[in-house]
Amino acid sequence: MGKNILVAHGGGPTAVINCSLQGVVEAARASGSVDKIYAARFGAEGILAGDLIDLTDVPAETITRLHHTPASAIGSCRRKLTDADYPTVLGALEKFGIDCFFYNGGNDSMDTCNKVNELAKTEGLDLRVIGIPKTMDNDLEVTDHCPGFGSAARYAAMSAAELALDASGLPIHVVVLELMGRNAGWVTAASAMAARLTGCEVMTYLPELPVDTDKMLGEVERRYAKGRGLLVAVSEGIRGLDGKPLADTGIVDGFGHTVPGGTAQHISDLIIQKLGLKSRAEKPGLLGRASIPYVSEIDREEAYAVGKFAVEAALAGESGYMAAIKAERSPSYSSSLFLTPLAGVANAEKKFPTEWIVDGNAISDKFFDYALPLMGDDFPQYALLRK
Amino acid sequence: MGKNILVAHGGGPTAVINCSLQGVVEAARASGSVDKIYAARFGAEGILAGDLIDLTDVPAETITRLHHTPASAIGSCRRKLTDADYPTVLGALEKFGIDCFFYNGGNDSMDTCNKVNELAKTEGLDLRVIGIPKTMDNDLEVTDHCPGFGSAARYAAMSAAELALDASGLPIHVVVLELMGRNAGWVTAASAMAARLTGCEVMTYLPELPVDTDKMLGEVERRYAKGRGLLVAVSEGIRGLDGKPLADTGIVDGFGHTVPGGTAQHISDLIIQKLGLKSRAEKPGLLGRASIPYVSEIDREEAYAVGKFAVEAALAGESGYMAAIKAERSPSYSSSLFLTPLAGVANAEKKFPTEWIVDGNAISDKFFDYALPLMGDDFPQYALLRK
Numbered sequence: 190m191g192k193n194i195l196v197a198h199g200g201g202p203t204a205v206i207n208c209s210l211q212g213v214v215e216a217a218r219a220s221g222s223v224d225k226i227y228a229a230r231f232g233a234e235g236i237l238a239g240d241l242i243d244l245t246d247v248p249a250e251t252i253t254r255l256h257h258t259p260a261s262a263i264g265s266c267r268r269k270l271t272d273a274d275y276p277t278v279l280g281a282l283e284k285f286g287i288d289c290f291f292y293n294g295g296n297d298s299m300d301t302c303n304k305v306n307e308l309a310k311t312e313g314l315d316l317r318v319i320g321i322p323k324t325m326d327n328d329l330e331v332t333d334h335c336p337g338f339g340s341a342a343r344y345a346a347m348s349a350a351e352l353a354l355d356a357s358g359l360p361i362h363v364v365v366l367e368l369m370g371r372n373a374g375w376v377t378a379a380s381a382m383a384a385r386l387t388g389c390e391v392m393t394y395l396p397e398l399p400v401d402t403d404k405m406l407g408e409v410e411r412r413y414a415k416g417r418g419l420l421v422a423v424s425e426g427i428r429g430l431d432g433k434p435l436a437d438t439g440i441v442d443g444f445g446h447t448v449p450g451g452t453a454q455h456i457s458d459l460i461i462q463k464l465g466l467k468s469r470a471e472k473p474g475l476l477g478r479a480s481i482p483y484v485s486e487i488d489r490e491e492a493y494a495v496g497k498f499a500v501e502a503a504l505a506g507e508s509g510y511m512a513a514i515k516a517e518r519s520p521s522y523s524s525s526l527f528l529t530p531l532a533g534v535a536n537a538e539k540k541f542p543t544e545w546i547v548d549g550n551a552i553s554d555k556f557f558d559y560a561l562p563l564m565g566d567d568f569p570q571y572a573l574l575r576k
Numbered sequence: 577m578g579k580n581i582l583v584a585h586g587g588g589p590t591a592v593i594n595c596s597l598q599g600v601v602e603a604a605r606a607s608g609s610v611d612k613i614y615a616a617r618f619g620a621e622g623i624l625a626g627d628l629i630d631l632t633d634v635p636a637e638t639i640t641r642l643h644h645t646p647a648s649a650i651g652s653c654r655r656k657l658t659d660a661d662y663p664t665v666l667g668a669l670e671k672f673g674i675d676c677f678f679y680n681g682g683n684d685s686m687d688t689c690n691k692v693n694e695l696a697k698t699e700g701l702d703l704r705v706i707g708i709p710k711t712m713d714n715d716l717e718v719t720d721h722c723p724g725f726g727s728a729a730r731y732a733a734m735s736a737a738e739l740a741l742d743a744s745g746l747p748i749h750v751v752v753l754e755l756m757g758r759n760a761g762w763v764t765a766a767s768a769m770a771a772r773l774t775g776c777e778v779m780t781y782l783p784e785l786p787v788d789t790d791k792m793l794g795e796v797e798r799r800y801a802k803g804r805g806l807l808v809a810v811s812e813g814i815r816g817l818d819g820k821p822l823a824d825t826g827i828v829d830g831f832g833h834t835v836p837g838g839t840a841q842h843i844s845d846l847i848i849q850k851l852g853l854k855s856r857a858e859k860p861g862l863l864g865r866a867s868i869p870y871v872s873e874i875d876r877e878e879a880y881a882v883g884k885f886a887v888e889a890a891l892a893g894e895s896g897y898m899a900a901i902k903a904e905r906s907p908s909y910s911s912s913l914f915l916t917p918l919a920g921v922a923n924a925e926k927k928f929p930t931e932w933i934v935d936g937n938a939i940s941d942k943f944f945d946y947a948l949p950l951m952g953d954d955f956p957q958y959a960l961l962r963k
């Protein structure tokens with residue numbers, strides 16, 4: 190008799206989270222040993238409510254469309270499970286006869302995953318639990334990088350380049366770009382690629398270093414005075430010298446985190462008020478994780494691969510692990526997958542190395558050695574005739 | 577002896593303005609009758625300062641890159657020429673021995689173009705002046721549509737769909753999307769395509785109709801309560817029942833127009849404060865005109881074609897016209913080009929037909945009959961497994 194599997198999404202989606210789902214479904218179908226393929230409708234909420242989507246007979250053509258479908262095709266949630274919820278989760282898994290459970294998420298979700306696995310072991314259930322990594326923030330430990338990061342980084346790099354060229358071709362204002370990233374600056378760091386792609390003036394600020402706004406404004410004035418436009422890229426979560434966010438929305442999310450936002454507008458207002466320059470703030474926001482045309486192909490492939498790998502591992506009897514990525518960058522980029530214990534990644538947060546931040550707002554080549562293969566090496570060469 | 581030509585950009589760029597430049601350069605080279613190809617560095621500013629870029633010997637490969645180069649590759653400006661400036665402009669054209677002048681811009685620029693042509697005639701100069709249309713706002717008269725619009729509309733449609741799916745897959749907040757458009761709602765109207773692409777709840781507000789914010793909030797509450805997420809797309813320039821912009825930046829641009837902005841954040845704040853719902857505002861801003869991955873191929877082709885057509889017209893002896901587009905939509909889309917007198921398009925503004933706005937925030941099929949061929953008919957089919 191075949192196995193029944195359940196896959197769920199946790200937390201915010203990435204541009205390629207559905208590629209991992211595609212990998213799960215196609216690997217399950219290819220295995221010949223899976224009976225039922227379920228997905229939780231809206232993540233943990235769906236599991237708690239016993240509200241599953243039966244994907245078993247969804248046409249292969251529809252599954253193929255996951256390749257370019259943004260957001261979570263099965264739905265996700267930000268509900269942080271409490272101790273009281275776990276028995277309900279196990280009850281739901283038993284009710285549907287689930288043998289393998291895949292949770293596709295970030296460090297909060299890996300904690301959930303770990304607790305489900307531990308409780309199942311305690312209760313003597315034959316449940317196999319494998320975490321599938323996903324976060325645009327790239328802040329998971331152990332794995333070289335996270336599926337979703339390469340695409341978000343490519344979005345940051347290309348949109349920063351496009352805005353820098355706009356600001357430079359019509360140099361009437363400073364442009365401040367806000368990118369997602371509450372505590373980890375990995376995505377925002379990629380915006381520094383704009384300087385390489387365009388030769389324009391670009392300043393990049395990450396949440397890992399406190400920002401001296403007076404110093405920032407002084408440099409804005411100096412660099413804008415070159416007369417060829419200026420892009421200031423900031424992570425939504427950057428903090429001042431007092432350690433407090435420069436701006437926030439006043440909203441607290443389901444995990445108890447304060448939602449940052451309005452940081453670029455705040456800086457743009459300072460530029461207008463304190464420097465007397467024109468300035469505008471752009472905040473593509475969720476587009477940084479939802480935009481499909483900017484997806485990195487290597488990221489898409491790896492997101493698919495971790496989903497497939499997780500299914501193969503569970504069917505081989507493994508449990509209590511997260512699928513992780515090992516990468517080689519020399520002489521050329523290649524990656525392979527391995528299993529790492531969930532306990533080692535649950536709730537841990539990998540910060541951007543502060544030694545890769547140069548002079549407060551430039552990004553070291555070391556970051557690009559690391560990230561460029563993940564973002565794709567097919568960046569456009571622009572015609573910059575006005576230089 | 578061959579002709580010398582000068583091309584200049586006026587006002588804000590579009591995602592395909594450089595394709596028109598490519599069309600100008602390649603048509604001039606193909607004609608065999610052009611000696612020198614100049615571009616004004618930073619538009620009218622460059623002409624007034626006698627600061628031209630000599631493109632004559634720029635390698636063909638570099639010119640080809642204009643195809644995917646965002647913003648203005650030669651630079652643009654927002655300087656509105658005064659009567660006192662025109663003799664300086666003509667002096668510069670004479671100094672460089674310019675026979676044909678191409679101004680690539682919107683209605684302000686066509687006014688400039690018209691005045692240069694009139695003054696040249698008055699002074700008995702053999703100068704040929706042709707306007708090349710460009711505006712993402714699509715607000716030029718006579719021409720069926722403007723190069724730049726199709727790409728901006730595609731950006732609005734696809735990014736609205738991506739955000740709607742994000743808001744619907746993780747329904748923890750209302751998402752408010754601000755799109756460019758001070759007075760004309762053509763681009764924002766395209767965001768209504770998101771409802772067709774995703775089946776999600778989408779509300780669209782254009783500057784052509786005053787917005788009753790109480791009514792808007794009532795509908796936000798009703799539609800969000802369906803529990804599957806809600807996207808509210810607004811043009812930056814929407815106005816309240818009192819006729820005043822809902823929000824503005826307090827900045828006045830070089831043409832004397834107040835720069836709108838912050839509209840989505842304003843509405844998002846109202847949703848939080850008055851409805852007690854979570855909400856976030858996204859404002860890709862200039863990305864709506866700078867993003868290359870969202871470019872519409874038909875728009876790119878037409879932008880190239882108007883540049884080429886303008887050169888051919890001028891070399892054939894025409895002057896005082898703008899290149900305009902005639903479109904057939906049945907049985908399938910095709911377009912052709914013609915010349916229309918500059919005086920008829922200068923400073924005129926084509927508004928979105930209010931009869932295409934349904935129930936205040938939906939967009940009629942008539943708009944999509946008009947705009948869909950311009951945006952490209954290759955929209956993705958998504959896998960929406962949670963429905």
